[in-house]
Amino acid sequence: VLVALSFNDSRYAVVWQGFTTEWYAALLQGQTVARVDPNAAWSALSHSIEIAVVAVFLSTIFGTMLAFALDRYEFPGKRLFTGVVFMPIIIPSIVMGISLLLFFNIVGMTLGISTAVIGHVAFGISFVAVVVSSRLRSFDRTLEEAAKDLGANELETFRYVTLPVIKPGVMAGALLAFAMSFDDFVVTFFIIGNDNTLPIYFFGMVRQGISPGVNVVATLIIVSTMVLVLLAQ
């Protein structure tokens, strides 16, 4: 309920100042409006997308493999391993960020986009694995038997039966990982070094005060989130 208000609100603030489309137009034309530098914003956005796409791609592949490993095989220490896999979901993100930062320091990697991708993959894998796992638990193994019975070998069975059936789970996992990656501020903040992603850029901008430009960007983010969610459904 409050949210609806706050949502309306952020639009409202724009209108309230007496302007409507001017800020938008100005921003899109590449002008720096009220401390919002469109070029910096675009570069932050492109970093965000870049990181999210690469991280989601990797997380989805490894997360799905992980989910299969956990579902299909028994091995000693499986319980503990499962715990470790799910830890990034449970650990406070600040701790996660610092841990990763320390790790990169020790390993000696230069902070930047690539470390951010690694960090995002680290927690993305967990989310994908959780979602795909729950999907796999409800997966009817006799479908695979039926496929083999009809002459499909292991690979063909996976290609034509297993993968298509669990696809919704994989997609949901990927979407979740994307949302998490795109939205993440805390972890990224520690490990991205001098580059900016959208949340970090935005955070920095807001710290200097709320301006109409901020509202415009916030509105754009909300709208694009909504569009993404609708597309996903």
Place this chain on the structure above:
Amino acid sequence: VLVALSFNDSRYAVVWQGFTTEWYAALLQGQTVARVDPNAAWSALSHSIEIAVVAVFLSTIFGTMLAFALDRYEFPGKRLFTGVVFMPIIIPSIVMGISLLLFFNIVGMTLGISTAVIGHVAFGISFVAVVVSSRLRSFDRTLEEAAKDLGANELETFRYVTLPVIKPGVMAGALLAFAMSFDDFVVTFFIIGNDNTLPIYFFGMVRQGISPGVNVVATLIIVSTMVLVLLAQ
């Protein structure tokens, strides 16, 4: 996998510097060690807990009521309303933080613990509602009929049958809300004003560089998270 490393790592960093329990001892004795001021840390922790407890209490009650309303009643615009309820889960937290900040500004509330509680309730309700809703969907309504058949009126039925049966769902929702509240940095940052919660305090501390004190606190957080998770299971 990376996580296990990073987890080990954060402990390792402590050892690596050549000390083991000294920092802990020092901190617990209330000394300011390597820029970590235990008093500030304790006050941040107590703020965190205070906010989380109040927010979780309110979110659980309202979230459960909301879940019931969505499950049991049909009303015009229900779909839209459901969308609004779930929005705080979907919206990027930065946008949520700014929206709330604007809202409080317009309403004229002074930022502080109470606004933070309101903010946390705003998203806590959503999480509780989602979890309780899914529990309610699998709830067998004939249990309520059986209770009524045996002479229990509406209130007694709720008290003795409905509530005990969905309790695991409510507890899970509350736990999730607690974890979210305790972990949240971004939303809180915007709306808490001059007070500190643990993540914010920690963030500020880390920005000044990683010290053994930071590691100690991080380790403590991880350990306490683990304990909480184990307790919850």
Place this chain on the structure above:
Amino acid sequence: MTEYDIRLEGVTKRFDDVTAVEDVDLTVESGTFLTLLGPSGCGKTTLLRCIDGFETPTEGEVYIKDDLVTRTPPFERDTSMVFQSYALFPHMTVGENVAFGLQMKGIPGEESDDRGGMGGSLKRLIRRENSSVVDERVADMLELVELPDTQDRAIDELSGGQQQRIALARALVTEPTVLLLDEPLGALDLKLRKNMQVELKNLQEDLGITFVYVTHDQEEALTMSDEIAVMNDGEIEQLGTATEIYEEPATEFVAEFIGETNLIRGRYRETDDGAVVEREGREYVVPKTAEARGDVAFAVRPEKVRLGAEADGLDNRFEATIVDEIYKGNLGKFVVELDDGQELTVDMQIRDQGDYHQVGEAVPVGWSALNSVVLTE
């Protein structure tokens, strides 16, 4: 004064545009085992829920004993329900489940003073009271359903059949006037089901309580009931004992729904010494029926048709050929074709080893007119 436990007067229940129950009148005498029998969607469960109070009839009235209860909520009615899913409370022990009714409705025969009014109500909301009387009744009840000393067991430790008994105990503990059972054996396997049928029937006879039993299983209905109400499309098609329903079905629906039957259609015509149904030039002797005229159907059960030498001398006897057979161990199911193409199903109990017919064999078939029924509707 009256001896009935339930009386329904013109009960109709509509959901939006669908009429689930249409203008049902029904009186159930005290101590009767009544079965509502019909295919799914015939309105039998809806009718049961009208009696228990979960549904309020759109029209008509419901009486229990002499009280009008049409609009009384379920928790104030003197009825108990055994649900198809049992609906046992999963968070309570067996004992707590059984005790629940006593704690909510009070102990029958012991009206405690503080139950009525806000005080009792509020007190009940804070804590379910337990007493030695409750414990004793619960123990008695568990004894009755042959699961003594299971008070402290959890519900999910019990097998399906045991859960069924607990559901029964929970419903009976408040000593209701009427026990309503909604396909209570539906979830059990065949063997257990047959045992429980017998036990339920015995329990009902021992307690003398009125049972209203809903099922779609005609065999179950025939086995257990004092009276059967066959329902179709929201209406009661026939009400009678098992033998009446089986041997003298009132309508084609009843004849076909209960057991198997051969239906032959033709023109009814009375003769000097009885009546016949004429079909394609052939006359079948049937019992004389007052209401029958014109085009009718008559029914003859597969087990009432004789094959071979046994058919000799019966008033319906025809030459026929076996066209299909199914061996069932205890009986052979034959499809025979009369010389005019009419097909009949015959069930022959295999009373001696090797007593059987093969497809293609020519055998006379026959049945006595007294074993057929003319259906007037």
Place this chain on the structure above:
Amino acid sequence: MTEYDIRLEGVTKRFDDVTAVEDVDLTVESGTFLTLLGPSGCGKTTLLRCIDGFETPTEGEVYIKDDLVTRTPPFERDTSMVFQSYALFPHMTVGENVAFGLQMKGIPGEESDDRGGMGGSLKRLIRRENSSVVDERVADMLELVELPDTQDRAIDELSGGQQQRIALARALVTEPTVLLLDEPLGALDLKLRKNMQVELKNLQEDLGITFVYVTHDQEEALTMSDEIAVMNDGEIEQLGTATEIYEEPATEFVAEFIGETNLIRGRYRETDDGAVVEREGREYVVPKTAEARGDVAFAVRPEKVRLGAEADGLDNRFEATIVDEIYKGNLGKFVVELDDGQELTVDMQIRDQGDYHQVGEAVPVGWSALNSVVLTE
């Protein structure tokens, strides 16, 4: 050369410490409808899975036609399975489901060149090829199961019975040597089930393919099978036709599992003109049995026992009293107590209206010795 389709030699399957199938020898002739019948957990499904290749026997060998296939993976065996859950691919249309086997195994009778080797394999991994031949076969198959023109329907649009037919079509399209069916009718309701039993049997006779059918339903087994293998505890207790299994059970387990039976235990003793079983001073005449000696049991089916005047003149005839009765419409099930306390169940088909006995009635009971079986194990 050989005429068998399946040969099992000493097949044993152990899971950890549990032996599911123990030393089974079985030969199935071409074109036979064989049923594996037994209670759940008797190893019948495990045995089926050994034939299809989902399980590899711990010991023993499996032959299909003349090929040793014990270690051949399922996708290279010439068998098809119809699963209890149907296991239709939910993301494919009906047509795609049926075509899947053709696309993977190739079209029977048309060996295409590029199928073997890495090339064909890889090609198949990229795209399922479709051709007019495939389409035609799919259409023929859907015709066969009486669901023509459903190619483009989604699986979840179909009813349970229709899904069953599609599962059948999918399994048959590759023209397997053997069709394996794992309780395929278990999920259907009674009426549909009976229809499908008849259809399956007819289909098998038309196609002439060997069917191996797994069920726990003895009625289903009796109705459909050419041969029945009754399994218990991982072993085959008896293999024979329906009549053999029902009328001449080899063991007590078979006698009790198939149909109902009265078992009487006593001492077997041969007499001048036959044999008797002696129990508590009373002699029951039984057929002379070569292997019988000492303490034995003999079985007599409830429908083979006569009540009243019909019992006169039979070689076993005793005074008795009706102690319980269940009315089933087409038959009456009576429990009678002989004067020495022995209880018997009697099924009497009600062949004339009103032909019935009441509890407490004294009636003679009797049966012919030829209708009883001495069980030696």
